[in-house]
Amino acid sequence: MKPVSWARSPLRRLGSVAWGSFWSVPIAMLVATLVIVAVLLWLDAVGASTALANQGWPLAIPGKAAQELASSLVAVHVALIALYFSITLLVLTLAGGTLGVRLIDIWIARRLTRVTLGLLLSGLAASLIALLAVDPDASGAHVARLTLVVLTAATILLLGWLAMALHDLARTIHIDTVIAYLRRRIVDDASAFSDVVAPPVDTDWTRGAVIAAPRSGFVESIDFGSLVRAAQRLDVRIEVSALPGDYRIKGEALGRIVGARTDDEHLTKHFALSGYRSASEGSSFTVRLLVEIAARALSPAVNDFYTALACVDALGSAMTAQGQLSQDAPWLGDEAGTARVHVAIEPFEDLFDAPLKALRHAAAQYPVVAIHLILMLCRARQLVGDPTVRDLLAAHAEATRAHGVQVAVFAPDGQAIDRAIAAPLPATD
Template sequence: MAAKGPLRGISQYVIHRLVANYWSLPLIAVFGAPLLGAAVLWTDRAFAGEWLFERGVTLLVAGDAAQDLAIAIVGVNAALLTLYWSVTLIVLTLATANLGVRLVDRWLDKVLTRVSVAGLTFCLVFSIVVLSRIDPEASLAELPHFALAVLFALELVNIAMLGVAIHDLGRTMFVDRSIAHLGTEASSIAIPVVAAEPFAGEWRFALPAPREGYVEGMDLERLRKRLATHEGQVRFCAAPGQHVLKGEPLVQFEYEPRKTKPVLRTVAIGDFRSSVQSTVYQVRLLVEVASRALSPGINDFYTALACADQLAAAMAGHAQTWVDDGLVAVYEHDPRFELPGQDFRGLFEGPLKAFRQAAADYPSVSIRIIENLARLRTLLAEQGCPGALLQFFQTCAAEMHAHARANAEHDSDRADIDRAFDKCLLAVAGEA
């Protein structure tokens, strides 16, 4: 199955590339259908067909009727496969035009999508195999009753599954559903980190990136076992989702490791951004969807409001990953591993600025962002979160207020923005 979280090294990256696509399951179905068809026909000829016929369990009254039934099922399967592909292209085109191609990547990752295509393909090939073994001039007793019964049962399942798949495909166009899923996934912590003093010594060895691309993920647990006897600190220079150039420092060591290949195998580098980069990708995708929704060609501020709410939920889920200035994030299960850029600030500071820039011309969205930041500050203050994190929210709210107020064209909009920020200030005063 396609990976649902950060990739754990090269092996998971290869497996993900093999299965997280349109062609892998249909290809298996194409090659598996003739084999299963042959097995069903053999079972039919060996005993199953005769057993059904003797008990009067048959759908047919003549050989030509069997052929007509098989031909009809082949035609229906071909039509269903064509229909699903056609509707798929329409939905993907709409998604690409409106809210970004990266939502398409998420849709392709869905199990139901790939299973639907594979099931339609399998049934088409299986029905052709059964049709090829039907003799219209054969007697009723010689017909493959078991194979035809299996074919008919598969067709019923196929039609039912198509209804489910079309329903799911239609709901895919309802972008709020994808936004809600993104917010839920982004709220989970992919790599647990804690704050620690940064290494003050010299990094004596740097392992360069073997290729250009985006860091897909890192298998820190596997590397921890591989470096169990290795002394000294280890610094991962590039966080998941970050772009690296060939030859750039990827991992730094206090002491040179005996072997570097095991280290490289734990860091997967891909050609493009994808959902397997986990939280960093999901957070940025929320901002991208909101930004595109606020573009003049779409102008859908309700979608942007939904993204703002889910981004707030994601930040609440990552409050424990905050690292104060002067400290560095380290892997919770092995403090030797420094992970700069994989703390709260590294995940959310850039996306929040991008969201502010996109929302500054929309007072309603700007006000929602300010209100959400105030709610976050109040909630996390009650939970005893660090003061620096609360101040981070206050700073972001102040920047949003200043930017939105400067761009507002009407006095009433500026007054609304001021009132939202005043509530934020009152929340701060209440904490004091």
Template sequence: MVERWKWFLIRISKRPWFRASLFSVLGVATALLALAVAPYIPDDVPTKIGSDAVDNILGVLASSMLAVTTFSLSIMVAAYGSATSNVTPRAISLLVEDPTTQNTLSTFIGSFIFSLVGIIALSTGLYGAEGRVVLFAATIAVVILVVYALLRWIDQLSGLGRVAETTARVERAATRALCQRMEQPYLGGCPLEVDPRALPGARPLYADKVGFVQHIDMPALGGLTRSEQHSIYICVLPGIFVEPTQPIAWSIGIDEQCDDTLRDAFVIGAQRTFDRDPRFGITVMAEIASRALSPAINDQGTAIDVIGRGVRVLSHLSRPSPPEEPKFDRVFAPGLSVADMLNDFFTPIARDGAAVVEVGMGLQQALASLARLGDAAISVAARRQAELALKRAETALTLPEDHQRVRQAAIDAGFAG
């Protein structure tokens, strides 16, 4: 259950309102800090510091931060719309969760709240001469923070919503999720090597919602299998679509009264997420390439760029990882399918780019790179995808010369004779 709450806290912390609220509370606390610190300020300090200027500074800060925040929000909305049209709607969540953008907007909002609370407190006479000195020092610190945020925001705007920048974000998210999975290929459990339906005493557990599996609370499942007579066999992984007639797990020796606890370990939502689902990142990258190859956009360069990024991500499948010591030796989970990963990425691109000779050649070269990594499963899956890509290209291409170029690329890659 702790792991489940940790998951929810991580998801909430990535929402824009969370940091904005946190910075707003911090702004109020900073403005009121002067009341607590004022008694410790020497009496002669207010005469040496022009603390009366704080009224004007707070006024300028309040009016400017409100305008900058409104303007920044309009830029964000425009960037999200551009990314939706030119990249893919599935990548918008990465833009919304960007920490730099959230920190910048939260700084603007927090500064506005700080200025507003400071002006109200000054108007009511809560601050004495010493309090004004503390407020003045805090205002200078806030101004420095705002300037730093503005400089970062200017740099951020240069790539916000652009195709290359959004694609790079998707690549980083897919790489991070895949590397995490490679460190724990069975989510901390043991590999599922048998069909649980054939095990004596196995009882299915059905989902009570319709949606995608977003997270699996392995510690909660492990807590139910402390006895040697208890075991759980997970049938789904994060990213799999489930519904009430589909078993999500099978249990042996666990009482039916624990079924609700078992179901609570599977977080099911309406959408897939990048965090625990490496196949989703690969799928979104393929969507970007497919959209670039559509007649409305007709951007083969982006498709070829995405193919290269896909090779970088999928190459992590071949990296040897240290043997995993199962944390939950009575919980069994399936591993990633290399064939499915390559199919998720290459099939849409090969289908939508079949009539583009440059894409056909790029696919053969990319699959050859993966096949040379030395992993047997990757080599078999890469060869299969190369053969399918060649068939699609030869069906869609009209010129014999284009046929020959793609086939020659397949021959050079070792996929055709």
């Protein structure tokens, strides 16, 4: 079973980077717009403009009026772009100060955001081309009536789209929306490997050669499928000891290889390294984002413990979903069922231990948050069956209790924290 989830392929990471680029979709839409405008101008040239003129008012636009309309459309689209960028910059600046700058990636990754930018840029480009194409002294095809009519209708529709996009922007960076989104990502990410081989193979990894990191950086993804095929081709067994989210200095071990051939230098290509953390790391990155939001909310500058409580709730769902997966380090096999790759990790502890410690330090100063964290750890503990996970959650609950009692200034607060660890919990199936 897959203990924690991550992006499995560097190709997926490259696709994520390309798709996550702020400009990828707008550029594609801009190119498509140029093609559409060219087709409209061609239709005008072969008779569409003259046919519209024969329809009379309001489609019989004279050349001078057509030029003024095209000029007005350019001004409207420039104003819309300026408005959208100004509001976006203001909102994201405020969000970066309260939520953290890493969460801006969530807004950039939204399809609606990039489509909106593409529509705005495409509208401006089409308006400029229409302005260039209109001949104010002409009366036939060179007035480009069809192009102007279509562009005017598209601009009216764009106004409605922009209103929706601005509303979506406000909702996207709303703190409760962000926390709910991060919670869903972690829970949905809790899935299992489909190619696990049993029983495990006894291997002396100390005899193996180290698969060294080719450069310093964060492990973003591991292409396990390609790694299994490479192990089959070389007739070796491979141990993976680096988790997505782990930082490796150049030369440190990503894993080990044992078998007939241990000199293949191309195995590192199955590990994607990046100079910075990103959402492609999967649950590891998302859990840390939740803790960062909670810690920032509990800072003296923000002092928003309701946000911290929401983050604790989200972490409770995440710990339960990840804790219910098998915690055994899996062996992955090839088509013949031969064990090839050993994912030698301690999944739940690696995913939650350090973040929970960081959250405890922030929550201990707030009795309400400390009590809520203790109760959530106890609730998650009763929903998972793995003894290792249960022991870890119990240890964090006890550490939070001891820390909260130690720093409590008001005696009743300390007593309430002390009692929380034995409080009755909601019934379960």
